[in-house]
Amino acid sequence: MNDKKNYGFTTTILHNDRLKGIEHGSLHKPVHTSVAFGYADARQLASVFQGKEPGFRYGRQGNPTISALEDKVNKMEQGVGTLCFATGMGAIGAVFQGLLRAGDHVVSSSFLFGNTNSLWQTTMAQGVGVSFVDATDVANVEAAITGQTRVVFVETIANPRTQVADLQRIGELCKARGILYIVDNTMTTPYLFRPKSVGAGLVVNALTKSIGGHGNALGGSLTDTGAYDWTSFPNIYENYKKVAPAQWGLAQIRAKGLRDFGASLGPEAAHHIAVGAETLALRMERTCANAQALAEMLEADERVAAVHYPGLASHPQHGISSELFRKHGSLLSFELKDGIDCFDFLNRLKLAIPASNLGDTRTLVIPVAHTIFYEMGAERRASMGIAESLIRVSVGIEDTDDLLDDFACALEAC
Template sequence: MKNKGFTTRLVHADRVINKPQNGAVHQATNNSVLFAFDNAQDLVDVFQGKAAGHVYSRSSSASSVSLQNILCELEEGIGAVTFSTGMAAISATLLSLLRAGDHIIMSQFLFGNTSSLASTLQGLGIQISYVDVTDVQNVAAVMTPVTKLVYAETIANPATQVADLSAIGQLCEENKMLFIVDNTMTPANIFSPKSVKASLTIASLTKYVSGHGNVLGGVVIDTGLFDWRVFENILPMYRSADTQQWGLTQIKKRGLRDMGATLSPEAAHSISIGLETLALRVERICQNALRLASYLHGHEHVRHVYYPGLASHPQHYIARELFAGYGGIVSIDLVEKIDPLAFLNELNLVLCATHLGDTRTLGLPVAQTIYFENTAAQRAEMGINDNMLRFSVGIEDVDDIVADFEQAFAALQ
């Protein structure tokens, strides 16, 4: 189905790739924790990785593998590993691949929980340089002989800075460094990290991929572009067989098996169902977000709008080159005379909630919630003002979304 359209491939992916039994169009959910073998040698071969199969559901199951196969196909990768949450995928990947004394470069605009994890890594002896990733020169300036990787998000949450992904990918390739791209904000139908030479793609499946606010999940996908033979942190026991699989094997063994953040079979099945409508939902979300951002841009009660789809956005031209849509996050700074919390309380259609990528439009005050643990100085470095509101635009009729904002502004006049 390589020559078919994105949604056509998605709708038929489970049936075509995983070939469920009895003519089913979805892989059945398998809740077994253990897997029995008639021949003891078969168990040994699967356990040692000499044959395909499952030995214990913490490490793998038919349900998780089916979802991994679909996600890997969409990203044109060579393998994928799913986790119970997006943060589990990030934690497992970094903790599996890094050692004390390593140096890594990360975006200074990191999502709050990723930033918190980074501080934990520093406590374990990993050196981190935080830079403005909208310009590759900032990345190049802090490289050292022990720099192992660069970690960047495509569109930052909540101030929507867009990383200079193509240039960073080129820099990493030239210097034999891993390039890890968090693609949560720009799923596969609007952006392919492989196109910018990403080594690994990480995403929270909780957000746009599953899309309905009813399941948690995360994934890491190997694009096949990185030569793991030059990555000295791969342990000897995993330096065998297919060299392209060394990285994912270590992540599976050290990050999934040992740390145990396993995606449940029920969650894997739910995510695969939501995944089928990914393109339809994200296209509608991007259209709605651009319309809402355009309405808010220049509004008398709005001091600033953060959205890459606006020509006024500092990285608009980077986003235009990279993405087939500008995402669903629209953030705003209200004028000082309007209290941001009072404005949220006046919205009727928009839900006040700490989530994004949902079918419903959601809003929250940024500094007081998801970045509450950061200092004022840290928030300023990330481009977050104390009165910033973040909106994750949904798939509702856009006129209804805009009308809700209009009535909220009128109520506070």
Template structure:
């Protein structure tokens, strides 16, 4: 099926992989433990000499089916799933970085990720935040102890689009691990492999699952990075193809040691949701562009940050990277005379909630909620004023969305 389209591969993946009784969906395997008739086989699985399952914390046949599905979408050579997207990021950083290492990261990132980076600093990882829309800033930040570069494809919540390909070239030249968080773009808009990523992180809770009913995260290894060049791979994982070592270490540390395990029940829901990602993303992107254009001309709106607008600083780059689809996230700054909370409370359809990539359109006052803890100085660095709205656009009818924001922002 390698020559078929994106959705065709995902929809038909399950029943072409020897599912029990010809079921179109992989079965839910809730078992905690897995037995073997021969103790030699049990030992071989523990030692990574044979494929199999040992304990539910390190994976199940159900999570493995989801991992294969995500690997197909990202065109990688393997995936490990986690209980949340943040668990996936924790696994990457704590499994691969050590005290004294240097990490370069975009300053335009999700608030919780920003908090995680500050935690890494407390463990002795040196951190430099740069404007990742400019590859020159990444180059200027390089040090002899630089091990990794981390960016988001489309930044949450400011929608800045990193210079993804150029950064990938820099990482390749310096043999650095390049971690790309593709949550806001998803593999449907573009797989992270195309940007030269070593590892691609997705919050499965968002566009891939899509229905607001399941938390999950994934780390996909693209196969572009040779882990023989990375100094922190433990000796016991330096076996067979060196392009697989990193993911194995992430799995061992992130699941076995840290316990960030995705349950089989949730994995099953996420796998089913992922089948319709193309249909949902097409509708979400179309709605988001229409809403952005409407809000961009509204007298109470100071500015709209959305890559699909011609006025967006990285509009041409986003068009090149994502082929005319720009994701579903809008950053909207209201003018001073507009009361943020009053406007939000007038909405009748759009939900006041924190989440992204849902079927429903969601909105919140970013500075007062998910970015409140980081403080005013850090928010200013990220370009998040007090009257900043983060809008995650859903699949409702376009006219209904525009109409709801129109009445909420109307003069009273």
């Protein structure tokens, strides 16, 4: 292969390991299980620890298998560097562990994954102010910014109600104000959307979900897109300014958020995710098509009170989603009309599986208010538009007709 050619998304990911050179001609980077790395020259060991030359220090900060996955994700997001973590929450937690200090302020979308919302509550208890806003309108973000605002954090498509943030205009606002813009790209993946295109400085991906895609490995990543000027960020310690300014953020997060915090990805999980990532584009094409068909069917059913999916013309942010994303994603949610018990409905499904993961090859369903958002209470759920009958659907790659028939039969039985 001519490595100077600009290959497509799948071709690039599929051949990335091989083009970088692998032991014994293997087509996949093998699983390196060692946590320690020896050097014949002790001076070289010191040089690696001081960041003067590349190399591996200790398994908690990475190894060759994890490094190969980081390079793949970095190619997907077109970043200047990527770090991998044990989970997506580990990646988000490492950002705030590594970059924020007491007295800082964050503006966050109020439409958040439940665990991210919980993490913000912990962050607030430790002295960082957080303002939750409706990020579907940039005016709400702008109104919440203060002199201490260090970060604006949004998800592309919110889980589970599928609100789409005003991504482009929030990016323009953050650039004008010199604020770090962090976008969680999990629901769209780098195949459907690259947050770099709207000025995001850091991009989060829960690799457990669609990138790994098979529900067999936990992982998360954080990519620096190169869009943010780290020389304007006030919380960088002098010790991490010894590298080029473009690397200041990741250098500090690697030390404070990965080395010290310890949310390290294991090599076996990294290998599973790297192999799964090879078919991301193919799977997303199928799951998005299935989600569109299922959303349209549910919207037309008289027993369904509401359907939330950006691919529907009735969705409030359908225009933004159509403009920014290649497809509208594989996640949807819907509400049943009064008198239909959501548990009875779920128990009648034969193919869709009651489970809490997302981005699997199989269709997964869950009653949101009673499970993943139960802990936050009814008042907070209501503020996020989460009805008691809301069912979240992570659409899989099943044959479309089989999937639609499964939901139709369950509704008919109700």
